[in-house]
Amino acid sequence: MRLIAPGVLQIEFNIGNVYLVGEPGEPWVVVDTSMPGHFEQVRNVASGRFGADSRPEAILLTHGHMDHIGSALELASYWGVPVYAHPLEKPFITGQATYPPADPTVGGAFAFMSRFFKPYAVDLSDHYQPLPEDGSVPGLPEWHWHHTPGHAPGQVAFFRESDRVLLTGDAVTTYNVDTVSGWTRREPGLFRPPSATTIDWTAARKSVKRLAALEPLVLGPGHGEALSGDDLPERLAEFSEAFIIPLKGRYVTDPVVTDENGIVYLPPPAPDPLPRVAAGVAVAAAVVGLGFLAAKKKHNSGSSSSSDGNGDADAESEPNADGKSPGA
């Protein structure tokens, strides 16, 4: 963890950053809560910085994907504080609806793996509050929120004008979350939101332009280390101009439409050859396996050996044991 700007502490987890914003002795908030299972770590860092008896004014969510909301319910319950999010995220974080399915056809390793994700939802009904319409941020009088839809319908960024500090959520990431080498090397730079879970690419591009117009000097992303420097506004502007929308994918030309009650329009799935290929391989393996067993049985006929027929031909591979989506 490190201070990326005065009073802005970044806790960088493997998947999903958390920010503690505020000076010790003054009101403070938590921005995003990373994956499930980080309750104790976040609480302990907060206790160390603000005191064991201190509690935040609120938890703020950039959006409700699993890697941002994962520890929100435990933290909110422990501290007894509200969780603020944009009203367009409300149905997805209060048990009313589930996010649109990830798009495995958009390209990249993360999208490939998204075939094995299971839906994840948290019901924050007891804590949810809408972000104020006037753009102010509860608990942070110097900050404003900016709507940055595209990756998630109600995604927001938080911005402190006085020294131009920007917390982007997933509107911009600082390592390439779509590739294996990006995940392993984490070479810093400016990158698109996680592709598989981006549901409106034109809006996502517009949102980056909107953030570039703020000309931030410090950028704290939802994924990756913080970037800063006098050249950051120019870098972000260039990135927004060069923002490349994927060539193919379910939501590339046909975005999801949502409202404050959930999904209004969901594009049909794009053709995905992989399940057919996988099914073909499974059938071939089963045929070969059964043939092998039949041959073995014939060979062993009369024998009382119990070593055959162990069912390997029916064994189904389990590519992702816990099947949990990082949501991203």
Ligand SMILES: [Zn+2]
């Ligand atoms: Zn996300």
Ligand SMILES: [Zn+2]
């Ligand atoms: Zn994320």
